[in-house]
Amino acid sequence: MKKLSPLMLAGTGSDVGKSVIAAAFCRIFLQDGYQPAPFKAQNMALNSYATPEGLEIGRAQAVQAEAAKVDCHTDMNPLLLKPSSDQICQVILNGKPVGNQSAYQYFRKEGRQELRDAVNAAFDRLQNRFNPIVMEGAGSISEINLRDVDLVNLPMAAHAKASVILVADIDRGGVFASVYGSIMLLNEEERKLIKGVLINKFRGDIRLFESGVTMLEELCGVPVVGVVPYYKDIHIEEEDSVMLETKNLQASHGKVNVAVILLRHLSNFTDFNALERDPRVHLYYTNNTDEVEKADIILIPGSKNTLSDLYELRRNGVAQSIIRAHKSGATVMGICGGYQIMGEEVCDPDHVEGDIERLPGLGLLPITTKMQGEKITRQVKFNFLNSPVMCEGYEIHMGTTLPVHGQSLSTMNKLQDGREDGYYKDRTCFGTYIHGILDNGAFIEFLxxxxxxxxxxxxxxxxxxxxxxxxxxxxxxxxxxxxxLIYQIMKD
Structure with missing residues (x-):
């Protein structure tokens, strides 16, 4: 098929819906006979995913790749920033950690060209394999104070020769100012890259906005390519965990109540998407001690800072609530950092995560964890316990977990390559390093x-x-x- 220019979905700000719109275009182009692939030069998220090669990318690009029905690859997200505190991020380049940096360090001009060369090279490799590339920007296109160090928005679009569609969220208000202001703050060369505007999350009768479309086109000098209504009946993975505490805050009668502990540094919250949608389950995210103790099943999720979250669980009383709930018959399961938290202790003598060198865990599993600098990332296939069903998942973690002295290994999962994972104490208490384990129907039935x-x-x-x-x-x-009009823009 004819080669199309890349399409970039850039934004007037964060959380305007760029990631989901990009996923939509990945599936649309696939339906129309093309071989699309997603690309985001730089992503900041705690929610990540392991590629088939065992490297790490942002989960949003893995979702977009799934929409395009292609295997995800680090070239789709060559630069990933994973916050470990309010000011420090782990920097992951081409799927591998290259160190921790503060925001001030990261946005320095020194060394910026090296990162720019890396993300440009990743795009070039992807462009040679797929058609078209659906690109996603980050935050706002008009952060003019960061123009010289921007790697992901218009400088990336210029390198890719991409057609840029500016996405604006009308639901938050001020759509005329945000669209017009975003475009007017660009310099002349940057404005030439903007080929259209897409209004997202519209509520009400679209006919009432017809005059608004005309006004925007006259003001900005580019067409409005669409007005996409807000929806509630389509469920696509979210990129950020900011809305978790608003989901299903209380236990419910008549279903299996599943409480996910709302950790401060919770990562890979998409581990629970399948259970969220399962009609047999009422799943809620909480750090309320009363709600924890009402649960039939308690899930302790992954964490970007296990020791800090363990300290907080002890401080706010949730640790004691989990232990009391287990004694009263609740099932407790930990995933990744949550698995580490369930043990006798978590040690960090080399200060991989921070200043805390050791904390006692919940004592629910006879295991001990030592944090280590090398991160493990890989996709896995496995059987759990005695099940003959081959399941799939992925690992992203730092640290080694072993039984405490005098305890024999009681393995939860047997991996296809012969390795073992996790610890199974009994039917009500177990843990694993495998993210995505809850996406497997056989494991859900077991749970x-x-x-x-x-x-x-x-x-x-x-x-x-x-x-x-x-x-x-x-x-x-x-x-x-x-x-x-989109195809015309991409063929010009």
Whole structure:
């Protein structure tokens, strides 16, 4: 098929919906016979994913790759920043950690060209393999104080010769000022890259905004390519965890109540998406001690700073609530950092995570963890306990976990390559390093089996559900965007 120029979805600000719109275009181009792939030069997120090569990228680009039905690759997100505190980030380049930096250090001009060369090279490799590339910007395109060090927005679009669509969120208000202001703050060369405007998250009768479309086009000198309505019935993975504490805050009667502990540095919250959608389950995120103790199942998630989160769980009383709930019959399961927290102790003698060298864990599993500098990232296939079903997941963690002295290994999972993972104490207490374990239907059935008397609905097919959502998203965006104009822009 004819080569299309790359399409960049840039934003008037953060959280305007760029990631989801990019996923929609990945599926639309796939449906139209192309071989698209996503690209975001620099992403900042705690939610990451392991590629088939065992390297790390932002989860949003993995989702977009899934929408495009291609394997994810580090070239889709060559630079990932994972915050470990309010001011420090772990810098991951081409899938591998290269150190921790403060925001001030990261945004210095010194050494910037090296990073720019790396992200440009990643794009060039991707461009040779796929058509078209669906690019995503970061934050606002008009952070003029950072213009000289920007790697991800218009300098990246200029390198890629991309057609830029400016995405604005009308739901937050001020859409005329945000669109016009964003474009007017650009210099003349940058403005030439903006080929259109997409208004996102519209509520109400779109006919009432027809005059607004005309006004924006006259003000900005570029077409409005679409007005996409807000939706509630399409479920695509979210990039950020900021909305977790608003989800299902209280336990519910008539279903299996699953409490996910709301850690301050919670990572890979998408581990729980399948359970969120399962009609047999009521899942809620909480650090309220009363709500923890009402749960049938308590899930302790991954963390970007295990020791800091363990310290906070002890300070706010949640640790004691988890222990009390387990003594009263609740199932407790830890994933990655949550697995480490469940042990007798977590040690960090080399200060990999920070200043805390040792903390006692919850004491639910007879294991001890030592933090180590080298990060493990890999996709895995495994069988859990005696199940013959081959499951899939991925590991992203630092640290080694072993049974405490005098305890034998009681393995949770047998990996396809012969390695072992996790610790299984009994039916109500176990942990694993494997993210995505809850995406496997067989494991969900194992987890819910003790609560069969509460279950009336049928098992849930998460993979089929996700495919349906990508197609619904594509249909929704396609029906409210002028795709003929998009293709014309990309062929000019």
């Amino acid at each position: 819910l089996e003790p609560f069969a008397d509460k279950i009336t609905d049928e098992p849930f097919d998460f993979k089929a559900f996700k495919e349906e959502q990508y197609n619904k998203l594509a249909d929704h965006v396609r029906s409210h965007v002028n795709m003929d």
